[in-house]
Amino acid sequence: MTSSRPPLSIVAAIAAAPVLLLAGFAWAGGWIGPPRIGGATIVDALERSGGRYAGYRRAHAKGICITGRFDASGAATGLSRARLLARGSYPVIGRLSTGGGDPFATDGRNVFHAMALQLTGPDREIWRMAMDHTPIFPVATPEAFVALQRASRPVPATGKPDPAAMKAYLARHPETKAYQDYIAAAPLPDSFANGTYYSINAFRLIDRAGASHAVRWAFEPEAAPGALDKAKFAELPTDHLFTDIGARLAKGPLRWRMTVTVAAPGDATNDATILWPANRQRVEAGTLTITAAQPEENGACRDITFDPTILPDGVALSDDPLLPARSAAYSSSFRRRALETPGPSAVGKTLAAKEER
Numbered sequence: 001m002t003s004s005r006p007p008l009s010i011v012a013a014i015a016a017a018p019v020l021l022l023a024g025f026a027w028a029g030g031w032i033g034p035p036r037i038g039g040a041t042i043v044d045a046l047e048r049s050g051g052r053y054a055g056y057r058r059a060h061a062k063g064i065c066i067t068g069r070f071d072a073s074g075a076a077t078g079l080s081r082a083r084l085l086a087r088g089s090y091p092v093i094g095r096l097s098t099g100g101g102d103p104f105a106t107d108g109r110n111v112f113h114a115m116a117l118q119l120t121g122p123d124r125e126i127w128r129m130a131m132d133h134t135p136i137f138p139v140a141t142p143e144a145f146v147a148l149q150r151a152s153r154p155v156p157a158t159g160k161p162d163p164a165a166m167k168a169y170l171a172r173h174p175e176t177k178a179y180q181d182y183i184a185a186a187p188l189p190d191s192f193a194n195g196t197y198y199s200i201n202a203f204r205l206i207d208r209a210g211a212s213h214a215v216r217w218a219f220e221p222e223a224a225p226g227a228l229d230k231a232k233f234a235e236l237p238t239d240h241l242f243t244d245i246g247a248r249l250a251k252g253p254l255r256w257r258m259t260v261t262v263a264a265p266g267d268a269t270n271d272a273t274i275l276w277p278a279n280r281q282r283v284e285a286g287t288l289t290i291t292a293a294q295p296e297e298n299g300a301c302r303d304i305t306f307d308p309t310i311l312p313d314g315v316a317l318s319d320d321p322l323l324p325a326r327s328a329a330y331s332s333s334f335r336r337r338a339l340e341t342p343g344p345s346a347v348g349k350t351l352a353a354k355e356e357r
């Protein structure tokens with residue numbers, strides 16, 4: 001006699017389906033699995049360490065808008081099918097900034113100097129980048145980023161971070177030392193014009209055949225090098241870098257060469273604290289020309305988040321865990337500042353006063 005009942009395995013599979021579906025929803029909602037760090041947690045930590053200034057970006061708060069163009073050489077088309085890398089000239093809106101949450105901070109600080117760019121290609125395809133003047137970053141993961149912000153939080157008694165908290169952080173995160181050594185020893189550019197700006201995070205370029213190439217890129221200045229005297233920060237005018245860039249642009253455009261560095265097998269693409277060896281293949285992808293700067297309050301960059309995950313076809317994310325965390329944090333910072341009314345920035349006041357004279 002044959003049974004009309006379905007086999008046990010089919011019954012089990014049917015019973016498991018809704019459980020798996022629920023588990024899938026729970027994972028996607030962040031209720032199960034390792035805790036994920038969201039944009040709000042990151043931005044809360046930034047506000048507590050760097051201050052909360054209504055209307056301003058929660059990191060790199062002090063900045064100025066810039067405009068110009070990117071002339072692609074076409075030399076990177078073997079690596080990427082991105083139309084913005086095909087020979088041609090494309091408009092650019094960008095922002096120059098210094099690190100930290102205080103839009104009125106003095107430029108006499110050993111902090112990130114930064115350049116953010118939005119390249120607009122054919123059919124309004126967009127490529128956004130936010131780059132710092134150091135080739136490596138202090139942390140490799142969003143968890144370490146939040147831990148570092150918490151350890152850097154000033155304590156009310158001294159207005160400085162608690163040395164014990166920083167010591168405990170560094171004991172858990174020895175990877176931060178490479179960045180600390182770099183920023184302590186490396187010259188700090190005396191102008192935005194002579195800084196090199198690095199993608200730091202790895203990305204992937206996708207060629208016409210669909211093959212993927214791990215890369216990092218940098219914008220290298222045409223302007224002659226120069227360094228701030230770190231021992232004389234107190235003597236530097238508060239807005240030195242911003243008045244300097246205005247004065248240089250009044251004399252003519254400023255240029256940077258975009259160089260793309262291709263990883264060799266085994267180079268870490270998921271760890272922004274590690275530099276790749278210097279002998280890697282490099283391609284000159286084009287030239288950035290900046291022709292004008294505007295105070296942020298009425299400049300074209302004001303309402304742009306330079307989220308580095310906004311990429312054109314032919315450029316893709318790597319497995320670097322900082323990239324999705326950056327996207328979440330930049331949009332959380334934007335949502336907060338967009339609901340607030342900013343006052344004029346220190347930089348805006350300085351530039352306006354210069355124009356009146």
Ligand code: HEM
Pocket residue numbers: 042043046056057058059060063095096097114115116130131132137141142145198199200201272304305306322325326329330331333334337
């Ligand atoms: C987990 C790591 C990081 C977090 C959480 C983070 C967070 C942030 C936030 C919240 C902002 C303000 C965004 C806005 O309101 O528009 C910002 C701005 C910026 N970040 Fe990051 N960042 C991270 C890593 C990096 C790295 C690796 C770089 C350099 C390659 C970088 C470069 C910049 C620059 C240049 C800006 C200013 C952009 C602008 O001018 O609008 N950040 N960051």
